[in-house]
Amino acid sequence: MTTATSTPASPTASPALPRLTSLSHGGGCGCKIAPGVLSEILKSSGANAVIPPELMVGIETADDAAVYRLNDSQALVATTDFFMPIVDDPYEFGRIAATNALSDVYAMGGKPIMALALVAMPVNQLPLDVIGAIVRGGQDVCRAAGIPIAGGHTIDSVEPIYGLVAMGLVHPDRVRRNAQARAGDVLVLGKPLGVGVYSAALKKLQLDDAGYREMIANTTRLNTPGPLLAELPGVHAMTDVTGFGLAGHGLEMARGAGRQVVVEWSRVPLLPGVQQLAQDGHVTGASGRNWAAYGAEVRMAEGLPATTRNLLTDPQTSGGLLVSCAPQSVQEVLEIFGREGFASAAVVGRVEDGEPVLRVE
Missing domain, CATH: 3.90.650.10 (PurM-like C-terminal domain)
Structure with missing residues (x-):
């Protein structure tokens, strides 16, 4: 079966394949829980939390990533981001999701060092080559960033979801x-x-x-x-x-x-x-x-x-x-x-x- 591709005029190359965006109720960062609802969910999350002195950045100001001091010259930047399709082309969906996930490391001043893939797909609705194209898109972005996808996790899901756990390094002073x-x-x-x-x-x-x-x-x-x-x-x-x-x-x-x-x-x-x-x-x-x-x-x-x-x-x-x-x-x-x-x-x-x-x- 032909891998689905996307253009504005023709969202899928084969009528037998559903549009990726039709399989999800939202797409991209528009999937985020509304900020007011998120605030209520997180309101008590800090209660009795373990906060080591090495944790330089946590959830206190809704920052882009957590930062953990390793030593006087290195701090670990850790974040995760994933979402449902914003486009119908599976390869481009993978690229967009991976670029978005790595952005949080860059926003803290860090340089990415590796990533883990998060893959949740409706395996009975999408051919394996379509899912493979999504993963390949993420891999190509990480290759462009100079880092490996060193592992990850996959599940069978009702809606297609892809993203990364991204890690980077930054000098604590930067x-x-x-x-x-x-x-x-x-x-x-x-x-x-x-x-x-x-x-x-x-x-x-x-x-x-x-x-x-x-x-x-x-x-x-x-x-x-x-x-x-x-x-x-x-x-x-x-x-x-x-x-x-x-x-x-x-x-x-x-x-x-x-x-x-x-x-x-x-x-x-x-x-x-x-x-x-x-x-x-x-x-x-x-x-x-x-x-x-x-x-x-x-x-x-x-x-x-x-x-x-x-x-x-x-x-x-x-x-x-x-x-x-x-x-x-x-x-x-x-x-x-x-x-x-x-x-x-x-x-x-x-x-x-x-x-x-x-x-x-």
């Missing part, structure tokens, strides 16, 4: 948390927004070929600037923008630092055609759940485009790094992004003293 932004910092975003909108349009077969290519290129670009940025003393905080959108992850930065994060909306890079697609109603359910969870902490100026809220809350699968840095470091930060192939990286806002909310102007 760990970059999401909670260390300083008043006066400038915010730089590494990738354009709009992946969730693209995915919603793709599911309805309304994403053209150019948009699909942009979506794949964006979601499979490894966030390699992370460890290079962490070497700069002027870079104070980093996170990657994923399922909670720019607004949600910006708010996590604001809460952790106890300061106000200001987004200058006119400077935020967007994927081509995203505003029109959002205006046409191609918005994920996760976008609405995100706003319901944290909209009370967002202060939006009057006169902004009608689509602004949906794009601020748009879940980004394998999104860009959000960097909080001193003004004198901005040029060097942008140069690092540029050398690593992130042509859309841009200054998108600033950090100010004040109530820890997100302000959009």
Whole structure:
């Protein structure tokens, strides 16, 4: 049987095979549990927890990964991420999921060293060559990152799920948390927004070929600037923008630092055609759940485009790094992004003293 492939116009190469996205109730980082629900689930998780002194970063500020000090020059970065298909091409699904999982290591300033695969598949509905293509996509991304997939775990599942446990190393002095932004910092975003909108349009077969290519290129670009940025003393905080959108992850930065994060909306890079697609109603359910969870902490100026809220809350699968840095470091930060192939990286806002909310102007 032919391996399923995907284009916007023809989501599967064989009518006998179901579309991957049709086998799941959500896709990509849009599958995340809504932030308000997640907060309730985790509310008591710290009670009676064992917290060794070597644990440099845990769950306290909803950071991207855990960090455990090994010695004076090394700390282990550990994270896991997995989700259901955001595209129908199995190979590209594997690539996107693996890129997204490794992003959390880069966001802490770490360099990946190895990964473990998490594979849950409806084996009675998907041919083995389709499942193999998913796994191969993840392997190719890890190869590009210079690391092995050293093991993993597989189960028979109702819905297709793929991802990685990712591990990396970082010098303890170069760990970059999401909670260390300083008043006066400038915010730089590494990738354009709009992946969730693209995915919603793709599911309805309304994403053209150019948009699909942009979506794949964006979601499979490894966030390699992370460890290079962490070497700069002027870079104070980093996170990657994923399922909670720019607004949600910006708010996590604001809460952790106890300061106000200001987004200058006119400077935020967007994927081509995203505003029109959002205006046409191609918005994920996760976008609405995100706003319901944290909209009370967002202060939006009057006169902004009608689509602004949906794009601020748009879940980004394998999104860009959000960097909080001193003004004198901005040029060097942008140069690092540029050398690593992130042509859309841009200054998108600033950090100010004040109530820890997100302000959009």
